[in-house]
Amino acid sequence: xxxxxxxxxxxxxxxxxxxxxxxxxxxxxxxxxxxxxxxxxxxxxxxxxxxxxxxxxxxxxxxxxxxxxxxxxxxxxxxxxxxxxxxxxxxxxxxxxxxxxxxxxxxxxxxxxxxxxxxxxxxxxxxxxxxxxxxxxxxxxxxxxxxxxxxxxxxxxxxxxxxxxxxxxxxxxxxxxxxxxxxxxxxxxxxxxxxxxxxxxxxxxxxxxxxxxxxxxxxxxxxxxxxxxxxxxxxxxxxxxxxxxxxxxxxxxxxxxxxxxxxxxxxxxxxxxxxxxxxxxxxxxxxxxxxxxxxxxxxxxxxxxxxxxxxxxxxxxx
Amino acid sequence: xxxxxxxxxxxxxxxxxxxxxxxxxxxxxxxxxxxxxxxxxxxxxxxxxxxxxxxxxxxxxxxxxxxxxxxxxxxxxxxxxxxxxxxxxxxxxxxxxxxxxxxxxxxxxxxxxxxxxxxxxxxxxxxxxxxxxxxxxxxxxxxxxxxxxxxxxxxxxxxxxxxxxxxxxxxxxxxxxxxxxxxxxxxxxxxxxxxxxxxxxxxxxxxxxxxxxxxxxxxxxxxxxxxxxxxxxxxxxxxxxxxxxxxxxxxxxxxxxxxxxxxxxxxxxx
Numbered sequence: 001x002x003x004x005x006x007x008x009x010x011x012x013x014x015x016x017x018x019x020x021x022x023x024x025x026x027x028x029x030x031x032x033x034x035x036x037x038x039x040x041x042x043x044x045x046x047x048x049x050x051x052x053x054x055x056x057x058x059x060x061x062x063x064x065x066x067x068x069x070x071x072x073x074x075x076x077x078x079x080x081x082x083x084x085x086x087x088x089x090x091x092x093x094x095x096x097x098x099x100x101x102x103x104x105x106x107x108x109x110x111x112x113x114x115x116x117x118x119x120x121x122x123x124x125x126x127x128x129x130x131x132x133x134x135x136x137x138x139x140x141x142x143x144x145x146x147x148x149x150x151x152x153x154x155x156x157x158x159x160x161x162x163x164x165x166x167x168x169x170x171x172x173x174x175x176x177x178x179x180x181x182x183x184x185x186x187x188x189x190x191x192x193x194x195x196x197x198x199x200x201x202x203x204x205x206x207x208x209x210x211x212x213x214x215x216x217x218x219x220x221x222x223x224x225x226x227x228x229x230x231x232x233x234x235x236x237x238x239x240x241x242x243x244x245x246x247x248x249x250x251x252x253x254x255x256x257x258x259x260x261x262x263x264x265x266x267x268x269x270x271x272x273x274x275x276x277x278x279x280x281x282x283x284x285x286x287x288x289x290x291x292x293x294x295x296x297x298x299x300x301x302x303x304x305x306x307x308x309x310x311x312x313x314x315x316x317x318x
Numbered sequence: 319x320x321x322x323x324x325x326x327x328x329x330x331x332x333x334x335x336x337x338x339x340x341x342x343x344x345x346x347x348x349x350x351x352x353x354x355x356x357x358x359x360x361x362x363x364x365x366x367x368x369x370x371x372x373x374x375x376x377x378x379x380x381x382x383x384x385x386x387x388x389x390x391x392x393x394x395x396x397x398x399x400x401x402x403x404x405x406x407x408x409x410x411x412x413x414x415x416x417x418x419x420x421x422x423x424x425x426x427x428x429x430x431x432x433x434x435x436x437x438x439x440x441x442x443x444x445x446x447x448x449x450x451x452x453x454x455x456x457x458x459x460x461x462x463x464x465x466x467x468x469x470x471x472x473x474x475x476x477x478x479x480x481x482x483x484x485x486x487x488x489x490x491x492x493x494x495x496x497x498x499x500x501x502x503x504x505x506x507x508x509x510x511x512x513x514x515x516x517x518x519x520x521x522x523x524x525x526x527x528x529x530x531x532x533x534x535x536x537x538x539x540x541x542x543x544x545x546x547x548x549x550x551x552x553x554x555x556x557x558x559x560x561x562x563x564x565x566x567x568x569x570x571x572x573x574x575x576x577x578x579x580x581x582x583x584x585x586x587x588x
Contacts, residue, residue: 170422170431173415177423180412187371187410188479189397189428247414 005136005145007268011261012152013213014232016159018240018256020206021233026252027167028179028199030078033089033230035207037096038070040226042208044100047109047221056117060212067208068201070096075197100223108222116216121154122147148217155213159206160253167249175199176249207233228281235284236260238291320347320487320519325369325379339365340376341543347487347536352513352520354530357540358566363523364405366540367491370521372396383486398428401480403473403493410476413465417456417475420464421445424479452478452508470501474508481512488513490522494529506533527559537562541569 017039024032046063050056070092077088101107116122125134125143132143166172178185178195185192207229215221240259244251271277327340339362347353357363369376372393380389383399404410411420422436442460449457452474456467464472473493480488490509494502510533513520524530530537537549537557546569549557 165435166433168436169433170426170436171433173419173422173436174426174431177412177415177420180414181409183404183409184412185423186394187397187402187404188423188426189394190431191392191394 002141002145003268003272004265005141005149007264008261009145009149009152009217010214011264012149012156012257013210013217014236014264015156015257015260016206016210016213017229017233018236018260019159019163019253020203020210021230022237022240022252022256023199023203023206025234025237026179027176028196028203030179030196030200031085031089032071032074032200032203033086034070034074034092034096034200034204035089035230035233036226036228037093037100038067038204038207038226039211039214039229040100040221040223041070041096041103042067042211043215043221043225044103044109044211044223045208046212047111047215048103048105050111050114050116050216051109053114056115056119056216060117060209060216063212063215064205064209067211068205070208071200071202071204072197074204075200079193079196097223104221104223107224108220110220111216112219116148117155117213118144118148118151118216121150125150152213152217155209156257159209160257164250164253167253172249228284231281231284231288232263235288235291236263238288239263242291319349319382319384320345320370320521321380321382322346322366322370323380323382325366325381326377327365327369327374328377331377339543340369342379343540343543343545344379345538345545347519347521350517350519351536352518352522352534353536353538354522354524354534355538355540356524356527356530356562361540362543363540364491365543367489367521367523370487371400371402371489395428399486400489401427401483401485401487402489403476403480403491405492405495407469407473407476407496408465410479411464411472414463416461417449417464417467418442418445418460420475421449421460421479421482424482427479427483427485429483448478448482449475468501470497470504473497473501473505477505477508477512481516481518484516484518486519488518488520490520490524492523492525495525509533527562530562531557531559539565539569541566542573 017035021035024030042063045066046059049059049062054062074088074092077083077091078085083091122144125147126132128134129143133140134143134146136146167176174185174188174190175195175198177188178190178192179199182192185195211226214225236259237256238259239262240252240255240257241247243258243262244255267280270283275283322343322345325340325343329337329339343362343366345353355363355366368374370381372388372391376389380387382388388396388399402410412423418437422441425441445460446457449460454471454474456471456475459467464475467475477493493509494505497505506529509522512518522534535550535554537554538545539547539549539562547565
């Protein structure tokens with residue numbers, strides 16, 4: 001049960017990352033790899049503020065804001081200084097490695113003795129359960145874990161709802177169109193570059209928020225924690241898209257959340273079955289590769305098989 | 319009132335590929351006038367349209383709409399005054415979004431976009447009303463992705479989007495060229511209706527001589543980055559396709575002659 005709960009909690013936290021990646025890759029169609037850096041930045045900023053005694057919600061928000069600044073920088077590099085998308089992301093991501101070390105002052109910061117955003121939920125559940133463990137679907141689970149899950153669920157629900165509404169407003173509709181057809185949205189009076197910067201800012205703020213929550217969940221922030229996150233996010237986006245076929249903003253968001261949780265569950269199971277944790281990123285990369293290539297390949301193979309079958313039938317006929 | 323004053327543009331200046339696309343083009347379009355620009359390939363007709371739309375900054379000259387100098391305005395800022403339909407039927411709409419969402423974007427062309435919900439029931443009713451005027455049965459497909467429609471249907475919707483809010487100037491860039499003959503005729507007819515109904519000021523670039531003699535109030539002929547002739551008023555009523563072809567032939571022959579004379583002179587004075 002702890003395994004499933006852990007997968008759910010991490011899944012919910014990382015679904016913020018997935019939504020950020022979805023926003024950049026699918027809505028803006030911007031190949032943004034700032035994510036690897038902005039996740040760590042969010043974690044680092046939140047962790048340092050927590051250690052200094054800042055209120056957890058403020059530290060978490062600051063982490064999100066820091067991520068937003070990173071996204072803004074990438075956006076400006078691309079739109080203002082005409083640097084390629086990918087390179088803009090690489091530059092910011094690389095620079096952030098040093099920034100993150102500067103922010104934390106060392107390569108990792110422990111959060112075991114600080115306050116956490118899950119504290120209010122923790123107090124609530126402790127009072128309710130009358131101890132430090134409670135029954136969930138017949139399983140005895142530590143209150144601290146249940147509190148974290150509850151908190152993350154609340155944050156996720158709030159963000160998901162907010163985004164769902166935002167994307168169907170006049171502004172949100174224009175943002176989506178800017179990613180879909182830049183020429184069209186310019187002709188309708190919106191500067192697509194401004195939209196790109198704004199969208200990247202939002203996307204990376206979500207990623208920063210995921211980083212801040214992740215640090216508080218695992219009890220430390222580490223300068224390495226963002227490495228490969230872009231691929232994890234992408235894998236989750238792809239799984240989510242397989243789960244929901246027709247893409248309206250609401251369904252896509254729901255797909256991103258479900259995709260992330262499913263992906264985390266798959267990983268938890270794979271690790272249980274003895275997958276070496278060191279191989280995790282290789283396996284994820286292979287998975288994304290397969291998900292990107294197989295649908296097209298499968299179609300080609302099917303067409304070929306059909307052709308062969310037809311030929312054989314043709315020869316068999318008198 | 320649209321005023322274009324002595325617009326000049328050279329692409330790839332100072333290189334072997336230098337193209338003098340516009341060599342001092344001036345054009346006045348009075349309120350409510352429909353102008354068609356025709357010309358050979360490379361005559362600069364599309365470049366002229368793009369200069370007015372703000373796709374690039376001209377090297378010299380100015381563009382004014384209702385007396386306001388918009389020469390330095392960005393493409394997106396000009397959208398407040400200008401509605402556009404592109405040659406590529408897929409360029410004017412966002413393929414992955416629904417018909418209704420695309421229309422909702424056009425309902426705010428050039429205006430601030432707030433955090434109000436884009437598609438309310440009232441808005442949808444208005445959409446159904448106006449999409450029905452296209453007579454293509456698209457009012458039942460408002461929630462389909464616009465990418466699932468045909469080129470002709472998308473171009474008709476683009477036209478509707480460009481004119482949803484009455485533009486000070488409607489720019490049509492060979493907007494029927496990429497369509498099949500039936501859709502092209504349909505969209506051309508729709509263009510005529512909308513321009514007449516809303517009394518729009520419009521500039522249409524076209525390669526179709528037939529369209530040029532049928533639709534507009536004024537025909538502008540371009541060649542080599544310059545306006546070589548304007549046909550308006552009574553002459554415009556009389557003019558037929560062969561007349562236009564003859565006029566272009568005349569221009570081309572004169573040019574060849576000029577080239578030849580220049581060659582003789584160069585040889586003599588070397």
